[in-house]
Amino acid sequence: MGVRVVAAGDGRELYVFTYNQGMRGKDLLDELKELGLSGHVQINGERMTRSFPLCDGAVCVFVEERPQDSTWFLRHNTLPSSASTLSNSNPLMKTHLGTDDPIYDLSRTSASAAPLVLAAPPFADYVQGLKSHVLDALDWNFVGRTVQEMSPFLDTEDTRKLSFYRILQGYLLAKFPATVIQVTPSTPGPNADIKIEVLIRGAWILVCLVEVKPEVGLNGEPCVQVMNAYAKATIRSRSRYQWQFFCSCFPVLIVELAGPNIRVGGACHFDKPAHEPFTPFLHMLKFLRDDRHLGILSKALASISLAIGSLVRFYDRVGTAAAAQGAAARTRDASVNWPHHAALQKSSGATVVQLERRFSASQLALMQVGRAQQLVFHIKRPGGAQRVVKFCQRYGKEVHRLWHEAGYAPSFQHQLLQDGDWMVIDMECLAEGDGWRPLHALDPRLAVIGDADANMYRLNASEWDACKRAVRLALRNVQQMHSTTVHGDMRRQNILWNVDGRVAFVDFDWAGISGRDCYPLFINPVNVWPPGVTGAAVMLSQHDVQLLDLELGP
Secondary structure, eight states: OOEEEETTTOOOEEEEEOTTTTBHHHHHHHHHHHOOOOEEEEEEEEEEEOOOOOOOOEEEEEEEEEOOHHHHHHHHHSSSSSSOOOOOOOOHHHHSSSSSSSBOOOSSSOOSOHHHHOOOOHHHHHHHHHOOOOOOOHHHHHHHHHHHHHHSSSSHHHHHHHHHHHHHHHHHHHHHHOOOOOEEEEEEESSOOOOEEETTTTEEEEEEEEEEESTTSSSSHHHHHHHHHHHHHEEEEEEEOOHHHHHHHHOEEEEEEEEEEEOOOOOOOOSEEEEEEEOEEOOOOOSSOHHHHHHHHHHHHHHHHHHHHHHHHHHHHHHHHHHHHHGGGGOOOGGGGSSSSHHHHTTTEEEEEEEEEEOOOHHHHTTTTTEEEEEEEEOOOTTSOOEEEEEEEHHHHHOOOOHTTTSSSSSEEEEETTTOEEEEEEEEEGGGGGGGEEEHHHOOGGGOTOTTTTTTEEEHHHHHHHHHHHHHHHHHHHHHOOOOOOOOOGGGGEEEEESOOOOOOOOOSOOOETTTTBBBBBOOTTSOOOTTOOOTTTHHHHHHHHHHOOOOOO
16 A cells, blocks of 8 residues: 655645665655655644654655745846846846846846856857858848847737748747747737746746837847846745756846847846846848848857757757656756856766955956855866866967976966857966965965964064065076066965965966957956056056065065
8 A cells, every 4th residue: 555645735645665674764755855854743633753753554744844045046036027028127127227236137236146158058059059050041030030020010919020020930940840849929918928848857948038019119128038037037946946947047048129230148047137248239120231240140040040959959968867867856056157167067976166356246247256255266176186276268379388388387287268259278286285475475474364274374573575586587597488478466375386386377377479469358456456557557567566566565
């Protein structure tokens, strides 16, 4: 007969456990926990204890206890019930979206946990498609019909929405004949105008949301409205314990259509929903003959199907992994917030730790980075090897190589990621266990009263003087060997000193050639820089010496 467990409220059968002689409440509760069910069990109207003796044929009632909502889910409940109310009110948008900690990360006042092209491979596929996608006959037909029907003035928003819905539905059904896909126009309520779902492992998975406006500036801000719809989709998925939310960053393609203008981007849910546009608004004016623009527009439109196909494959892999995890798939791991490459390292058995900036919230806002987390990870692989992995779009690979060959920088490898704009720098880890210390941990002027951890490696005055001499000598030596190179960011945190006297420079993100290459447009205004060092200024080798003097002092 076994021990039956039924759900409180509707009485549906959840599980039947094989009865074993001597079975007690703890055995049943532990089994339920293994299944990912959180709550308590009642029997005969009373809460069952762990020591309660069970008998064959017993019927137990499971009362689910859902985890308390995170701060974001509670905050989202404070939004106006209608998305159009928010998107039509500048004061409301500023209140909810214009702070350092907005409801949605729109890259206006805050930064998402990771660039979306790094977090979700399908988004990288879309961006790559913007550069190199070769259109087929179906693609060209989709582009032609979209331009033809979206260019004119239409009477209402519904007219534009239904026209684009018919074009998009026919295109996707033709592109994916072997995929169960549904394209649905919205019903009244807080929904996007069009949603696209695919059937994967028995579940309908949201892969795309489309927000339509009759013309630019009419009926609200499309990005805000579609992100409201996306946020509500994540809330539904989470409340239903769906694997697509708990086992991924829940990537969804976002399309905004305002009159004859279209923009394509993506959304992910990290600690909150984040949106990133992959294109600007592109016009679809059929009587404006511009082959260059048509080339850009055609790739942007045709790459929608490219991204949806990639999302189907992505969610199929996620669903397979979730099935293997069982109950663990009901818990969201921190790695869903990471670049996909770093998350893969963890899934392969490595210990992965994301590094953080040590600045206040106001300093982070001034620095225009928005978050303490960096795109830098310490990785300890199963064999014991330790590496530092960072993700960047600019890196002075040649300067790093020259300084490494001179003995003043760690070894490294690099690879371009699939969209070609981001690279992974996989660097030798100069670890504390091997005697390496960052200069900011050694500088006695930075001692923190009462903080033993912060002061663990502080040098006394004479030791600090010796350390400074070694660092200045190292920079002088490498500049004599490679006089045209510039590190560009000679701050203490980018310099390591070893107890045996060796010196190493790290973080060659800005490095380049003196008199030729330039600093980034945005540099940290919290730091004191030498004269001439400003955003987009030409880099000079003497800047390294000047900044080092500022950092080390006399």
